[in-house]
Amino acid sequence: MSDFSPGQRWISDGEAELGLGTILNCDNRIVTVLFPASEETRTYSVRQAPLTRVVFGSGDRIQSADGWQLIVDDSKESDGLLIYIGQDDQGQWQELPETQLADTMQFDQARDRLLTGQVDRNDWFNLRFQTLQQHQRIERNPALGFTGPKVDLIPHQLYIADEVANRHAPRVLLADEVGLGKTIEAGLILHRLLLTGRAERALILVPDSLTHQWLVELLRRFALDVTLLDEQQSQAYDSTNPFEAGQLILASQQWLFANPHRQQQAEDSDWDLLIVDEAHHLDWAPDHAGPGYTCVERMAASIPGILLLTATPEQMGLTSHFARLRLLDPDRYHDLEQFKEEEQGYVQVAEAIEILDRLSEAGHSPLPPNDREAIAAVIDDPDSQALLETLDDPERGPQQHAVANTQLRDQLLDRHGTGRVMFRNSRRHVAGFPERRLHVSELDAPSPYRHLLRRIARDEDTLDELLIATGLDYPDAVLYPDIMYRHMNSTSLEAQPWWRFDPRVNWLLEQLEAARDADDGGKILVITHHRETALDLAEGLRVVGGIHAPVFHESMTLVERDRAAAAFADDESGCQLLICSEIGSEGRNFQFCHRLVMFDLPPHPDLLEQRIGRLDRIGQQHAIDLLVPVFKASPGERLLCWYRDGMNAFGAPTGIGSELHDVFGDALADALLDAEGLQEIIEETWTMYQTRLDERDAGRHRLLERNAYRPERAQQVISAINELDEDPALPDYLDRALDVFGIDDVTLGNELVHLQPGPQMLDGLPGLTKGEEGFTATVSRQAALARDDVQHLSWEHPLLREIMGRILTGTMGNTAVALLAHPAIPAGRLMAELIFRTHCPAPKSLHINRFLPATAVRVLLDESGTNLSGSVSFHGLAKNLQKVKKAVARDLIRSRHDQLRELLFKGEQEAERELPSIVEAAQTRMREALDGELIRLQALARHNPSVRPDELQSLRNERSALNDAIENTRLRLDAVRVIVTVDKDKR
Template sequence: MSTIFIAGQRWISNPEPDLGLGIILEAQNRRVVIAFPAAEEERTYAAAAAPLSRVLFQVGDDIDVPGQGRLVVKEQQENSGCIVYFAEDENGDIHPVPEQILSANIKLSNAKERLLAGQVEHHRRFELRAATLEQQNTCKAASTLGLLGPRVQLLPHQLYIAAEVASRAAPRVLLADEVGLGKTIEAGLIIHQLLLLERAKRVLILLPDSLVHQWLVEMLRRFNLKFSIFNEARCRQVDQYEDDPSSIFFDEEESKEKEENPFEDAQLVICPLSWISGHERRQGQLMEAGWDMLVVDEAHHLHWQEDGSSSAEYQLVERLSAEIPSVLLLTATPENAGIDGHFARLRLLDPARYPSLDAFRAEQSQYEGISELIQGLLDHPSESLADSNFTAKLSELLEPAQLAALATKPDATLIEKVVRDLLDRFGTGRMLFRNTRASVGGFPQRVLHEHPLDAPAEYQAALALVDEESALHPELLLGDTWIKLDPRVAWVERFLLQHPDEKVLLICSTMNTARDLELQLRVRRGIASAVFVEELSLIERDRAAAYFADPEDGAQVLICSEIGSEGRNFQFAQHLVLFDLPLNPDLLEQRIGRLDRIGQLGDVNLHVPYYQDSGQEKLLSWYRDALAIFSQPCTVGNALMLEFGGELLAALGGKQNTSAFDDLISRASVKAEELALSLRNGRNRLLELNSCNPARAAELITSLESEQRSDSLAEYVGILSDQFGLVHEDHSDNAVILRPGDHMITEAFPHLPEDGITGTFDRDRALSREDMAYFSWEHPLISGGMDLIMSSDFGSTTVCTIAVKGLKAGTLLLEAFFSPSLQAPPWLQLHRYLPAQSFRLVIDHQQRNLTANVAHKKLNQLAQGIKKTVMPALLREVRSSLTSMIPHVESLAETATKEWVSTALAQYQSDRSAERQRLQALMSRNPHISPAELESFDAETLLGKDALGNMQLNMSALRLAIVSQ
């Protein structure tokens, strides 16, 4: 026989089973033409490589015949290569059914049906499916879902926060790590986890203009998350509404028809806050679009006063956060505008918990006492618990049973639990996270370089007419020629010319100063420079920042107005020129934070050119000697300004003699130390304990390192590419190039660009090679490929032969893979309670369970393909054995299901009841937890219990191995 295909036979497409049951139209000249009536499609293949499987029904199978419904096959006869079935209807009448008239709508939905119908695929596909099943179950069961994929260094403080926050049903938190410790990365990790857990689908990020593109790039580059920037131009593309009634073209009816909500056009949206907060109609649309999560960076710009007045930005965020379940606010300087502002932001997150500023102030004063108790428990528990004073204080806070347990056996686990309870209930709360350089460690040195200069006579002359603050800015006093007169300019020129290979960031307070300076350096001195100021468009600003970042042909100096002080990443530079000093210490901290941030590899050199014997020199001394901000981050600056600000201003204006000023500095410095000590012992200590649990963080890192499994992933990607027809080339050690191939079995492959992608399996390499993707099990190309397989029948059945010495020829081995099916939302993370693998069974035709004796890998090694031409006859021969083997594996799986369910339920219930006790304890003492939270916790427990109780093991893949001679 030249071909196995005969016109009239019914076959099904392996890669496109959804086309339904096909009928061979023509089979000659080594070509086969097949029609798929259900899909109204036709395909032509080379007969030898046609991806088709013969569909043969057996006695007892149901068949579907148009006009006659479902019939049961009683007998079949072959006639010139085609089959005629004799099938019984529900009245017991037998009808002859030539296969040509069978319904084209066929769905062989599970592995069992497909194997019995003879729809089998190459054994390599089966192996890929089995590997996919295994990996998916491992990933789903991992407690670190969503943390593996991001291209980030595994930093303990970030991972701890991300895992802790994302474990909450609807997290509402303030991420307030010190400048440059990675709040954007923490937010990205949280967003990524919530998206993977399907706790969030629609995410809205509100940002200052200058950070819009940086976030866009960070989200894509590090998290593979494609956000869209929404501004007026983007909205107008969707919404054609004309909102100017005075226009002669205005037609209200027509305009309304054209109105569409542009924010419904994307799931992941970034919006410049300045634009949206000033646009009422767009705000309405934004509110209506519905979001699962809101993120606001540099949240200290949201202004609020105790009298109820607030900025437009605050009002918008207040409205949004009342509607959106999950909210992340980010700021490095939460007390930028004093404690009121800090309170105002916490109030956005939970108005019930933070009802009044007075109560909030009172609560702050308790922190030191709570911290002392916690310290006592952690540092010397036995001694502390033997002290009656200590236990008396503790008894005011703990349940009697908890205190009794502590007195009896104060072991490490119990102490940890009590400390956590105290932190939750009486500490800074579950809403505020703040890591500091001191707690994280490993940061560079700040090195101050003072550059005293002689003030020009013109400055001295102008001084008499201005206030203290203006006196700090000679550039505003020296007139149009300031650039020539101001000795700081000449100093900057000299410094840049003497250090031609150093990148230098210069920050000054106003846009005009920045522009004048840049012009002077670039045009008059030929220094490669760029300017970063508010009048530039977002794209121009990013262009300037990119020009500065370019290590080869980039600018030597970037000159920024104050908008360059926030959020941007300039840690590749090691010199910061503070052309002037701001009066707000948090602003100065933000400026220094551009260089002093994660990724800074050298010292942070801080240059201050100043006029001798001027207010500038005094301000420098204030920051250097009272706040010590040039050697370490200062967290008490605002408190000092509140107490000494008036005196300082007077001193800057020269209204104090030298010794009075020295006295001010020494009093302020003593106060700074006192405040810092009190914060260290009180609030900061509590925050530190709440913001990172090093043991938990270390566990997370260990899990992530072991879940990376780069070698298995590389192997998996190789097989995936082969089976889907992607071109797969080695790039270098641990890196590959993937491209669409000419013989792909699907039209496109998820997340595979047309011109291909280069990726590495090595996290460190991915961190240093921006041009490569980081391939992890969570990379969308890989997870997309896995979904492609598991959402179809790809590779679900195969038949192969194996030659094994110990087994008799003709022995049949049936290998079955089952995957757990849980009807529950993924955010419940119930897979954590199931074994991290799929359920596998191997039996022989005598129904013996050989699972432990026959390894899956061994079968893979031994498997030999079977020619298509012999497959139908072979399957006919083994069919009766198969029909008894399959129910047997199904019954074994049913028994296993019961065991899985009972183990999972026991663990789930014990975890949930421990968590419930914690919540109840929290509720009984303070309003951190509302009763509604406990109710929703109980509802969630019930949901989880039901879902686990109804868990099923679904047969997902079957391999029949026939032992050959």
């Protein structure tokens, strides 16, 4: 029966977890199958459909969609459909058309393969059982989705990722300061959502200059296969929608925002998650919205999950900050003036929480009257009032006071502010950042530069000529004397290159020589604003000092950039110096270096902080030395004074530099050529800088920082990751799996191993293509982090997930025959080792595996049907078994066919006794996890509008759906091994 007819029941050979499928329609080319239990539909080619027709035989027990069961006696066919005939549980003869079979039924491939003589190797069977055990344990680990990424275990990043990824359709603003790892946080969230099935498709929009950085980060750190889409690639898809080309699409904001046709195609695609980097560039005002903001706003209205990334959420003021929040929840953030009033109220909440912190340290009661009044002023519910009374009651013990204090503080954090939609960590409360040390070298400007500046100061026409020649705006053009000189003398045959006379070149050579004997090789990163400066400087160093330095700039290909960065990073044979244009301050992490030369200064405070942020990152082991050469009395020196004395820009990031630039930028530009008034500008900038810091510290930021990082929760996540990182079962499983799948491994030392395709390797394994070299990997996180070219082998690595997936969804190892020689057991005795597994069809989005992953139930029966499972362990038995030739195995099965059917039936009865306890345990885990969260969110919603109504309803729906799915869990036979005893001397 190989012809397809609507109504027939089939199962997917490669996706057995989909459940029982129904043929919807079929023509000469394709067949469409609906899998109702998992809410999935598949379309296959008729000629190559990986489907197996469900046909039950005499003695099989089947279930109807209405819940009653039938023991099959016979069957008949009508119009291509089967009708089963047999007795129901009451002994009544019934007919059951296959169209009315229960969707949750599974075709028992192990039994039928065995009874037809199809047997696999014993090591395959052993690996299958081990895979079931490990999969069950891993899927329930709370760190699922976080162990695979090749990242340091940084607490605040993991806390945010865990908090956000656990939500239904998360919509949040990731706003950590520069260097705290927003990209990693977004990658962790995406990785977990993908692994748990809560997301399948994501659109990632980033500035054009960061597209390749994101592509490389997602591939190297998270092993995610991302499609980078641009106009050239889009045109290759002809009339089809290019945004359907992959599950994960990465695109440039500039490209998409400027192309209405591509925007419509993106909006027409189904997405589960939208990630937008540098979201503060989306322009919005109450009476106007830029094209980028409008595009994101339209997509955000239909995409369930939104991650907006920005390091400077307030850089354009409170209005800009409000604009980001209204993208996340337009119903909650609909009135700008109301939002401003709410922000002012957070000052009192922050003060109340600080009082509770002081009380926690002092441990005294009753409360001082002023403190009690301050706390009571922000409490408006009976629960919190009761906690305050407990805290103020001298009759209560220290333990009760401590518990009440903690609960009240957590309630205030939960119920006030934007902490549920915005995560903002700063260096003030995240440890691990280095000191910054500024070293300014004042140099005498060479005569060609002085001559140019005098001409510009005297003659406005010269300035106009310069702006036209360079294509730059004022004041940018006057900040870079080498660029001025280059363009103003571009037609002169006698003009020598600027690096011939610029004292910064010899100054840099001196810095290289002074640092050369340092333990780290004296590595120095040089950043210039313009690509031309970087290229010219590299040429000057080669000619003047014999220094061959790699250059990193925006016109290079990704491979060229990687080579330049790798040449700089290599400890043994790498270059001491890397010269970058401004793009070098975007995206790349050079924290192995701690000397930064700013050959010139950028025109904007945000760019300055981006430069420093390439070295000043969490985990940096050294103080950062910022080396800045400036020409005396030049525009560059005046800009440095404004940065240093007006906003302490070299000392630490603040996130308010852009606001200061907006206010004082024009006045500063006038002062760059004429120092009169510069000191007054610096003093006014400093006053505003201090005011903004005080305002920020007074209210909302203290609440945000407390909500953005909770150390106890972060440590729980790290402990769970370490449990899997240090899992002793991983190397053993890996060795077995590599052997079974035909992968060769070569030990390289230092915890490294090189994996490559073996002669018998199975096809289609990630990173391993026959005829190619393979890859180097390690199970050690630290060893993997030390080298970009080494992959981190974890339970979540694509290779292991593919191996485990093939085993769990396919037939590999689900039958075996073995011999057992045991002096206490007579020869010729038959045993059946049956492995059952729970089957619980449910939509992927429910992530049911966190409560009930596929769970193995082992039953070992002797030929009389006695259950030996409790007295004979799997591993104890397996190590004493001997293989048997397949021809002998088939003859043995044929001769014991009826006996085996009886044992299979008996084994099913034994396994069914275990099912109720498995289901009950899963329901208990589910209720403990979701009931408490639902109660908390319901209470929170009464105080904090950031809890969306759809979030609460989704949680209720999720709990109900999970309860139903777990309740309908069934057991199915996953694998069976037939064991025959033999005399030792007759093996």
